Amino acid sequence: MILASLVLLAATQVQGPVEVTARRQQWIAETLWCGIGDVVVKYQDITLRANQLEVDTKTLKLRAEGNVIFDQGPNRLACQRLEFDLNTKTGTFHEVDAFFAPTYHFRGETVEKLDEDHYRFRHGIFTSCALDDHYPPWQITVRDATVQLEGYGHFRGAALWLKRVPIFYTPRLLWPVMRERAAGLLVPRIGYNNRRGAYLGNALFWPLGRSFDTTFYFDLFSKGYVGLGQELRWAPTENAYGEFLVNYFRDPDSKRWEWKLQGKHRQLLPGGWSIKADALDLSNMDFFQRFERTFDPNALRRLPVFLTVTRTVGHQTFNFRLDHEKTFFQPTPNTTSVVVLERQPQVEYRLRPTQLAGSPLYLSAVAEASHFRINRSATLRGKYSRVDLFPQLAVLVPSLPWFSLTPTLGARATYYTATYTRDRQALADQSLLRRYGTAGLTLTGPSFSRIFATKDTKLKHLIEPRLEYVYVSDPGPQERVPLFDERDGVTVSNRLRWTVASRLFAKTANGTRELGSLEVSQDYSFSQPLTTRYSPRQQSQRGPLGLALHVNPSDNLLLDARASYDAITSKLSSLSLGSILRSQKGYVNVTFFSSFDPRTGNTNSSQLQLFLGSTAEGPWRWQSMVAYDLWKKDLLRQEHTVSYRGSCWAVSVQIRDYRIPPHQLRDYRIMLDLTGIGTLFDIRGGLEAFGK
Template sequence: MIRSALTLLLLLGLTLVAVVADAQEELLPVAGEEAVSLDAGSLSYDKPTDTYHAGGGVSLKRGTLELRAESMDWNRSSGEAEATGGVYFKAPEGVMEGDALRYNLETGRGLLSNGRAFAAGQSFHIAGREIEKLGVQEYRVSDGTFTTCEGERPSWKFGAKEFRVTLGGYARASHVLFYIKDIPVLYIPYIVYPAKTDRESGLLMPRYGFSSRRGTQFSLAWYQVLARHLDATFEIDYMSKFGIGKGLEYRYILGEDNQGTFHGYHVTEAGRTDRYSLTGQHQGSLPAGVRLAADVDFVSSRDYYADFGESYEIYTRDKAQTVFYLARNWEKLNLSGQFRYTKDLEQESEATLQRLPELRLAGITERVDDSPFFLRFDLEGDHFWRRKGEKGGRVMLRPALSTDLLSNPLFALVPEIGYRERLYSTSADDFQRQGLFDFGARASSQLSRIYSIDGSSVKRLRHSIEPEIGYSFIPSVDQSSLPEFDLLDRIGPESRLSYGLTNRFTARLESESGERIYHEFLYLRISQSFDFRESRRELEFSGDTRRPFSPLLFEAVIRPSRWSYLDLDASYDTNSGENRLVDYNLRGSLADSAGNSLYLDYRNRRGELEYLAAVLETALLNPVYLRLEDRYDFLTGKALESLVGLEYRARCWSFFITYRERPDDQEVLVSFSLGGIGRVADLGATRSAAANDSQK
């Protein structure tokens, strides 16, 4: 049958339209509303009820609304539409599909039977026997499910007899079953699930695990949005061998340049004193141009990180240090101060020296009138404190006079003479002072050449050579009567010549848009020093030898691309009879944009250390992502730590399992995440400490 298409345009606004059966009785003034378009295979009008009956495939459109079905009844007066058969309804807030729909175009309320709904701009799907649309964003669902997965048979879903959903808000339900595919696997008494893409408060997915050191583990966390620039995470951890851990992490951004994260944690343990930690970082400014930085790392006991640290960098820490730093710059002066508190985690720390506070005032180098001389000064003040042992303060002033004897673009020769005055006041009411001269000179040059390459991206190559030579002299002065707080209280005599050569290779890259980028892809430096005092030293015993040459230091940094680098440094002993490597370190990384990377860190210090750390991440098994870590001590022949991490990453969920082994602990951790909900990734006891390490 040839389809007949009848289009009825109801122009509602300034235009009045009437369907005439009896012109005087049926004139319908409906000004002030949008036009409605009704397209159908067959169309009839029932004047007494003011209802249109449409069939043969119907499409009704009004502004941004569209309703399609096999058949439809639409009451023009009330705006009520009843559609049946292959219903499709589209509105700015989303799409609804089902067997039948009763919808009121005026109120925006409706009831969908045996259907599903999808939120526009969000990966949130609803399905149910009945879906009642209560408003623009409000739904009530009977015998239904919700998920962030797509498809007729989603990977996971929550199901309940009845629940309510606010798009841009939450889905709330009682007596909920969690399904994997169509198999129920978990009962949840009550759930609040975010139905939005913006960050929102809610429960994070838990983490489960077992550790031979901590026992059975279960971690929960609640993420709370406090404001656009403030949020927090409340956490609780159960550890069967230690007890209950409670924590709070607070994050903030204040103004344009003040931001930070602070984390507090407390562990309640049976049979022993509670333990706690406070960690965090802050960067920002105060009034009058003062910069403020804080790096907080405080733990209540020396074994805190050993017991609760999950990564090698955390549980091997030998100290916990808290620093508050303040600085103010003027045109010619810089004033800075810091409070530094250190807790020794390897032994009792009552004798650990604290700097509370340290002050520094530095002046820029300035020419003395019209003379060829330049003057600068540094003023330092330190207050040294400890629970046991000598305490005191030290003020140190060092003015220095210098000149540039051969100032020209190719060569510079700068001698400098300085005087260091040290003043002490100690807990023994002892005041002491001592002055010490020093002299130094440095000659340097820089030669460079630019080569035209005209490659596809590399257009120019610059090679620079930077030779340098320096001499430093400090006379021999008896300092045994001075207090001894740090190395600056025992400055040894010196007569040393140092020399080095640096090569830099820098490429100029140009993008298709003409943007220029300068990339130093190769850095090479070799340096050494010669000690004149050691070369003249009297031999003290048979077999004693002079060692005037410092190890020859070689440094290389290779960065062929932004995805890879290789750093190498090695020192070689050139003194007579030695001629061997003292230490060498190699660190490198290779990565691509697909998620594959390799990191290596090898360290060798003759007779003291030989260590290798390797981290491999690969996406070659997609959707399975693999992470392998290994740390090995060659001197003892033992593995320090091994880790295998697997992530199965689906479109709307991920599953994580991690196995970590170290000499005194074996640990298995399991967690998963669902679209729209984050997960607990770390034990709360060291969560902020691990994050701070990753930023350093």
Template sequence: MRKRLILALSLVTPMAVAATDPQQEETYGQCVIVPPVPYNPSAQNDAKKNNQRIEISSDYSKTTIGHSATFEGDVALSQADRRITADKAEVDQLMQQLKANGSLVFQDSMVTVTADSMEAQMRSNVATLSGAQYWLHGQQLHGKAQSLQITKNNNLILQNSSFTTCPPDDESWILEARRIRIDSKDEWGEIWDAKLRVGGVPVFYMPYMTIPITDKRKTGFLFPSFSSSTTNGLEVSTPFYWNIAPEYDLTFTPTYMSSRGLFTKTEFRYLAGEDQQGQLNLEYLGSDGMLENSPNRYMIHWQQQGELNKNWRIRSNFTDVSDNNYFNDLKSDVNRATDNQLNRVGDLGYYTDNWDFGVRVQDIKVLGEDEAPYQVMPQLTYNFRAPQFWHGLDFNLYSELTNFEHRGEDWNTADRLHLEPTITLPLQGPAGSLTSELKLLQTNYWQHNIQDDTLKQSVSRTLPQVRVHGQINFERQTSYFDDNYRQTLEPQFQYLYVGYQNQDGIGIYDSADLQQDYIGLFRDRRYSGLDRIADANQLTLGLTTRLFDEHNLEQLKFSLGQIIYFDNSKVNLYSDQLQDDSSTSVLASELDAHLYSDWFISGAIQYDTTNKSTKKSEITLDYRPGANKLVQLSYRYVPDLLNTNTNDRVDISQTGFRTTWPVTDSLYFVGNWYYDLNEKRSVETYTGFQYESCCWAVRLAYHYHIKTNYQDNYNPAINNRELFETGFYLNFVIKGLGGTGPLGVSDMMNDGLFNYRKPLYLRN
């Protein structure tokens, strides 16, 4: 008959970590690690009520009251969420000791341990297990130890131990150590005399190191990365993470480049109260060995955004670099090589339900161009909204006061005051909508330091604007290829009238051409900014049709539209620009479609019906049969673009191929190739393989791409710079030692010059 004994003794103190059900499998990627003995602490209801009570059951027991007790045969000891099973156990009540051995298993909410024997001092709440194997709950970390001690604070101290995050039958890596201390409260481990073996071969020794046992942040070195390229040579990066405080941290990454020198990157992140966050980046390369005169190169970046209180918002962004080619030559944490504009902006705004007020300063630095844009120093804006203010009419007022400055002395500057009251009558219903809008555009300029005789010191411009936009929604049930669909037909029109006034006396401070895609056909402006407001007397006609499947998911969207000009606009961006006497705009069309099964297509075209020529076109064909499975073919054509380096007009005709595919369950391939049909050359080739198991990951990539080269102070002539760059990159991460591994194929898709941009918003 099985016997039970209840003792009012404390074995170990309660754990601070939440209890884990060992019956549940702990899954990490493709790993499944299961504690060896199922145990359900919720069944120990009586023990949970009193942490001091120990329940002991066995097949046989011999007890001397007040002195000792011996238990044999399927012995089970439990206290709160702790449990010990063994073949034999002895309790010495005089010495306050507990000994157990034979098929011994110890479990609590933090760890499961199998051992040869155990000794517990019940006065000090310390237990020592010999010949131990352990599994940390909630982690894939497990290992062995000559002895494992559980302290009164529930910390673990292991002597002559080893651990890994690999499955027991696949120890691809293992860390051996003389001593390991795992802090259950801080959730970090300290290791002394650590030796790392990969595939059984010792590859690394560290006299002291720390590792996380959860995702909690802690100061320490992160995993290094290695690469080699034709312009930078051999690169070795060793990032160091400093967990300064809960609201501050810093990552310092020194990178040695054999061709250039030591490149350091520092990223400081902070929280300013509960609702603000910011980041400061400093990058520096001293005496660049690849450039003439070995100049020093640097990058500074600071950004902050958030709420000051319920109504006030703040945003700031500042970036500066030493030279135009900084992002082309060096891999920055802030901008990509394809970014050639540095936007420096500071915003402070006050927001309420019906009005808002804002202050902005802005300076844009364009890399590779001699002419710099104007600075906004500052701009004050005020917006007022009064919906349904009278008989269904909405009233809005937009106003701004802007001061335009310029770094150059030989540039005119200006102050601009703009008022834009708007009255709108919106009529909406299930069958469609009709919006009528009346605006008055009042702008005043005061221009200073005038360098062009055609400009005027003072300009007052008053323009009326009328806009009527309507849309009708038709739909029907139909079927295609034996599938049922709901098809919509959405014709829309817009009539736009804007008054004319000669604006040649106004300088160009913030205006530029806007794209005439399908959405752009329904804008009420031809140019961005306010320096040029083109007169208009035009009608835009557009048509959109969509197909929705039985699950109401959009499977096709096709749009087609064009502007009909009743009068040609007399206002151009520049006074010497030729007048456009075309009676129509480009014919703009867009298509997104789920063709069949896993095939998708996306495309857009802007066609000049007057000159019978294509102004812009792009098309993308995707095959996406599943997660991380993609084959994409693309083509784009853009004629008559300005080359800022040579001031020549060039055409872009480019085709591309991109794919990602799992070779096995753990091995992925990512590749892309882009070819310039005009120059008859490859502009980018990227090939990458990533292998990722539950305990380690490795990525090997090859990248060949064209380099953007600008003239700058360091290299006035661009013909002495490399036109193409070739690089090999290797990342290796051991999971469980502070690394999380490569992020997966998604970040590999963005490694190249041409980021993967899913062109379709349709879903399977």
């Protein structure tokens, strides 16, 4: 069907032509044009569609009826009736369903477009949910409201509803309607915790610029707790970001304020430099373990604060590090001791294996200078320095493809400005230079292989022996070396490890992958015995015999089995089994570990861990984890989470049961998140019904 059209040139105040098309048209009066059926009006950034349209060609005032859709930029208003002035781009919409960027919807009696970016709403609902349902998952009903796009909405007579259930009412409400961040109070959070009681929380968000913002938190609990907090976030450049959060809580029992701070910063700098910093500290470990009652604080024993500056140039890496770390120990149920270790600072240089002048020699090295402060006990505390140098030389021996030989040689010297006293209870102001040598030899092969070809697949079976020899000379008495990290401990070694690996590979049109492998290995010491736990007569230079089986028949199935046999009794000393099964809908991960007394074969411990959950796309998600002691027939830990995500809301239910002393935990948590609002409900409570 041929559409009737009308083009109004810029003879009036409008800028540019106004194009109007319709299936049928008629002139009602000299300046009044009427279009019926599939009417479309296009002017600048405005597109209007309707069943029927009347336009005054002199004043350019429009009146549209029937399935009216008004688009201007990213905003859309659908209504039954419209009066609109193209000169001023203002008008009134009746019985409206509207969408405003970025995610807001409005449904109501009338909407008045006051100017380019101001609207007035009357008797309707405001939500970030789609308006397909008469009762969206959440909505704010308003008596009337004035909204500035990319600004704020001023709501009057506002009430928040979940479906048909009213949550709260306020006579006035200020709401940001913008893509950019806006300053203002966030929606209040409400919830319940059986240890802290019911709570009401609110937050004030304040953007400090395009790259910085801060949020202030305030929480009240019915059992006397008070919470204050501030979060600062920054991203000044594309390669730099960080955040810092500090919380204060008033303990009604001790009448004291406890604090917790945590933060991080990451930044890439010109010239290959990078910065990494992390901080976690709190005033009272016991308080936060009781107050937060989460798995992480329950298992938390370290509070690290560190700054690392790194630069990598080719095979060379330069590191600068400052750190402060507290480690908590609980020697008895009612006492806690704290160990504090600090680097003030540490400067390190690393050289990865680098070929020397085209020769078969490859040099690697580690050099480090550090200043430490330690506080291990009332007497074992103080400051000292350490300088460490460890160069190594490897030789790449020309060999056949099925055989390789790599010898290494190194020397290490470490200087300490202080040492332990003879009873190791304090630091003595005496220097110490520790020196020892290292040597190694790696021999791989000769390897044997055979290929089995089928129509679509080639199978390759490879048998590969491997010998690894490690020698570490005696560095002298170690009892006076102050211990700070792994560089201070030295184990004298003169041992050989042999390994025989059998591997199976498959080559198809999709590529090559390993189907499975079986490795058998054992250590042999040329000096001290490796097994001496039974009696002087029962000792052996041979270590445990290890077996490792790895099977990967498909991309969705992985099996792993490991076992260790005692060198003297030839009985099983440990066994572990693991498997991962994946599908398009979910996954299952099972791990079993057991240790045995190699003299009697009796079981010492046996544990089973099960992880399973869903991976399929969809609104429902669930995850479960169970750890069980098979030997003691005791449940150690379980955690189950079920969540559902709707179009504009999400709910999750979590049940946790943590039974490992000293901080057992049995509770539940229910969270409700609303798109555009955030977490509205966070309810936690105890589940003592789990029992022991």
